[in-house]
Amino acid sequence: MSNPKERISLKYTNSSNKFSEPSAEYNNQYCSIYLTRLKCMEPLLMERIEKKWGDKYPICKLHKLTEEKYNKCVVIGTVFKDQKLKPSVLKQLAEGNQLIPQPILTHFTDESDLLFMEDEVQRYQIVGKIDGTKLVTGITCALLGTDIGKGKFEVDEHIFAEFREQVERPIFESAVYVLFVSGLNLVDQANFAPNLQLLIYWLSGAFGDHDKVSKVCRVIIAGNSIRSDAPKAKTTISMISKVTESSDTIEAVKSLDDFLLKLCQVVDVDVMPGEHDPSNHILPQKPMHFCMFPESSQYKSFNQVSNPYRCELDGFKLLGSSGQPIRDIMRFADVSTSLEAMEDCLIWNHLAPTAPDTLGCFPYYDNDPFIIDDCPHTFFCGNQPEFASKIVTGASGQKVCLISIPDFSKTFEAVLLNIQNLDCQTISFETR
Numbered sequence: 001m002s003n004p005k006e007r008i009s010l011k012y013t014n015s016s017n018k019f020s021e022p023s024a025e026y027n028n029q030y031c032s033i034y035l036t037r038l039k040c041m042e043p044l045l046m047e048r049i050e051k052k053w054g055d056k057y058p059i060c061k062l063h064k065l066t067e068e069k070y071n072k073c074v075v076i077g078t079v080f081k082d083q084k085l086k087p088s089v090l091k092q093l094a095e096g097n098q099l100i101p102q103p104i105l106t107h108f109t110d111e112s113d114l115l116f117m118e119d120e121v122q123r124y125q126i127v128g129k130i131d132g133t134k135l136v137t138g139i140t141c142a143l144l145g146t147d148i149g150k151g152k153f154e155v156d157e158h159i160f161a162e163f164r165e166q167v168e169r170p171i172f173e174s175a176v177y178v179l180f181v182s183g184l185n186l187v188d189q190a191n192f193a194p195n196l197q198l199l200i201y202w203l204s205g206a207f208g209d210h211d212k213v214s215k216v217c218r219v220i221i222a223g224n225s226i227r228s229d230a231p232k233a234k235t236t237i238s239m240i241s242k243v244t245e246s247s248d249t250i251e252a253v254k255s256l257d258d259f260l261l262k263l264c265q266v267v268d269v270d271v272m273p274g275e276h277d278p279s280n281h282i283l284p285q286k287p288m289h290f291c292m293f294p295e296s297s298q299y300k301s302f303n304q305v306s307n308p309y310r311c312e313l314d315g316f317k318l319l320g321s322s323g324q325p326i327r328d329i330m331r332f333a334d335v336s337t338s339l340e341a342m343e344d345c346l347i348w349n350h351l352a353p354t355a356p357d358t359l360g361c362f363p364y365y366d367n368d369p370f371i372i373d374d375c376p377h378t379f380f381c382g383n384q385p386e387f388a389s390k391i392v393t394g395a396s397g398q399k400v401c402l403i404s405i406p407d408f409s410k411t412f413e414a415v416l417l418n419i420q421n422l423d424c425q426t427i428s429f430e431t432r
Contacts, residue, residue, distance in 0.1 A: 005214035007267060008176055010314040012218070018369040019284035019306040033356055034078050034138070035120060037368045041140040044161040044349060045076050049142050052159055057144060062122035065147040072146050075124075075153065077117040079139040081132065083332065085110050086358065108332050109133060117143065117153065128155035133334040134344070138353035161349035163394030166375035170315040172420040177215050178313070179203070179267075179427075180415040182222035182274070182322065182382030183407030185229075186252040186259070195412045198429040200262050216416070219267055222382025222405050223274020223307055223322025226252045230276055253278065253292050260296035268301045272309050274322040274383060282360035283324065283352055284308055284369060308351050310376070316419045319372070320380030320403075325352035327383075328359045338384045338404040343392050346372070346379065346400060376400060378417060383407050387415060389424040 049059065053074065060073040085108040115132035116123050126132075128145060145155040181199070189196065205213045226249060263269050273279035273288050280286055287304035290297045297304075305311075308321040329341040332354060345351055351370040355361035361370075375394065380403040388404040401422040406413045412430040417423075 005210050008215050008217050009268075010176065010217050010316075011312075012268065013312040014303065014305060015310040015312055015317075016306045016308070018367075019308050019310070020286060032365045033361070033363065033368065034118075036364060036366065037138070037350075037371070038076075038078050038119060038140055040368055040371055041161055041349070042076055044164075045140065045142045045159070048159050048162060049074055049076075052157075053144065062117065062119045062124055062153075065122075065124070065153070069147070072144065072156070074142055074144050075117065075119075076142045077119040077124075077140070079135055079137060079141060080116040080118055080123070081135060081137045081332065082114040082116060083108055083110065084112055086332070106331065109334050117141075124151055124153045126153050126155055128153075130155045130158050136329055136332045136354050137357040138355065139348045139350070141348075160347050163346050163396070163398045163400070164349060164372055164375045165396070166377070166394070166398040166400075167315065167317070169377050169399070172314075175212075175215050175418050175420050176217055176313075177212070178318070178378075178417045178419060179216050179219045180222060180380055180382070180403060180405045180417065181219065181408050182224060182384075182405045183228045183409050184221065184225040184256070184259070185227055185407070185409035186225060186255045187227045187248045188409060189252070189255055192409060192412065194431045195408075195429045196259060198431065199414065200259070202427070202429070203263065204266050216267060217313065219263060219269045220309075220318075220320075220380075221269065221271045222309075222320060222380065223272050224276050224383050224407070225256050225271065225274065226278060227276045228383065228407055228409055249278070257293045257295050260293060260302060261299075264296050264299040264301045268303070269296075270303045270305045270309065270311070272305055272307045272322050272382070274307065275324050279307075282362060283355055284361070285322075308370070313419065316378075317374070317376040318378045318380065319351075319376035320378075321351065321382065323381050323383035324359060325354065325370075326381045328352075328354045332358060337388065338381055339388050339390055339402050342379055342381055342402045342404075346375070346392065346394070378403060378419070378422070380405060386411065387413055387426045389415075391422060 058073045060068055115126050117126050141160050143155045144157040145153055148154045273285040279288050285307040296302045310319045326338050326341045335341045349372050375398045378401045382405045384404040387406045390402055392400050405415050413426045413428050416425055416427050
């Protein structure tokens with residue numbers, strides 16, 4: 001056997017400060033988020049309007065439409081989608097207390113869905129040449145069309161903020177890999193402990209292939225390390241209940257620390273919280289507390305990071321989440337794959353457009369941290385049913401590698417990205 005090679009190392013920068021420092025102000029109404037989002041996105045949309053239509057059409061505020069009576073104009077606002085199947089807190093309470101049985105739904109689109117646009121003071125129903133089935137509440141856009149009366153605006157064309165500017169992808173002389181894994185689900189580790197061990201052995205070079213393994217510069221664990229599904233709640237007739245952490249969760253946290261201890265001895269590791277991990281539930285999720293990792297946190301190679309997460313490796317930009325925003329988009333729009341939803345996020349220039357409507361988030365007032373500031377080179381999403389990847393290209397030549405990371409506890413797969421050429425493949429750790 002050949003001797004193990006020294007592992008490649010790149011300059012690492014955690015660029016997730018805006019996700020790690022959520023607002024400390026909780027007295028604001030959630031409508032302030034939409035106003036802030038619109039305020040931040042308006043200059044970006046104005047740039048797109050200038051490129052698309054120049055000064056051919058006037059730009060009008062929604063509440064001025066009836067006064068100005070333009071034959072055709074451009075309006076800017078936030079999309080609101082009225083869906084009768086959207087979950088309701090009152091319906092959930094009724095179901096939970098067995099008052100009224102409710103059908104179990106996982107997709108909430110319907111032919112009766114209506115599309116609206118709103119700004120600071122006015123709301124209009126929008127009709128015409130715009131496919132509302134592909135949209136969700138919270139998107140900001142610009143519409144070209146006509147006020148047809150009775151609170152309706154007929155759309156001829158529409159534009160979104162599109163991909164942001166992208167710095168040139170750095171050139172690497174040889175292959176450099178980042179390994180993505182999600183859904184470790186350590187509460188059920190007894191069912192796949194050998195698969196986890198295979199992952200550690202492979203990264204340690206125990207199986208040979210030292211040339212490739214030594215070029216894995218980083219492992220990103222994209223959420224749901226403790227559990228992949230919510231624990232089953234006990235039936236209760238109370239409107240208020242307190243949930244305490246179960247013993248299996250505590251044991252899973254200890255197992256995660258032990259697992260990370262072994263990984264951190266051989267490679268740099270970034271650990272993101274997920275929907276079912278011990279962290280704040282609403283987005284953005286803060287890094288999991290260091291007290292959960294008494295052993296692994298002693299290593300400089302161990303990094304607790306936020307969800308969403310953004311970082312740079314020698315100028316190569318990665319951006320992604322543990323999966324909640326993508327899952328939510330697919331619930332409320334006719335989007336069939338996670339890659340399609342991810343590409344939509346880049347086109348809409350927003351990581352989590354459905355927050356706070358159907359996805360919990362902090363009540364931001366001064367800024368919206370989910371707006372994408374610059375176009376990443378790789379955009380990833382964790383805890384998906386299966387692996388998928390593709391390269392998408394923006395209008396100005398931006399090239400982004402989209403990666404759907406599968407749930408490890410169900411597929412036993414990790415994803416290996418070569419940041420030299422954006423080649424992406426899975427590595428199976430299934431035992432035969």
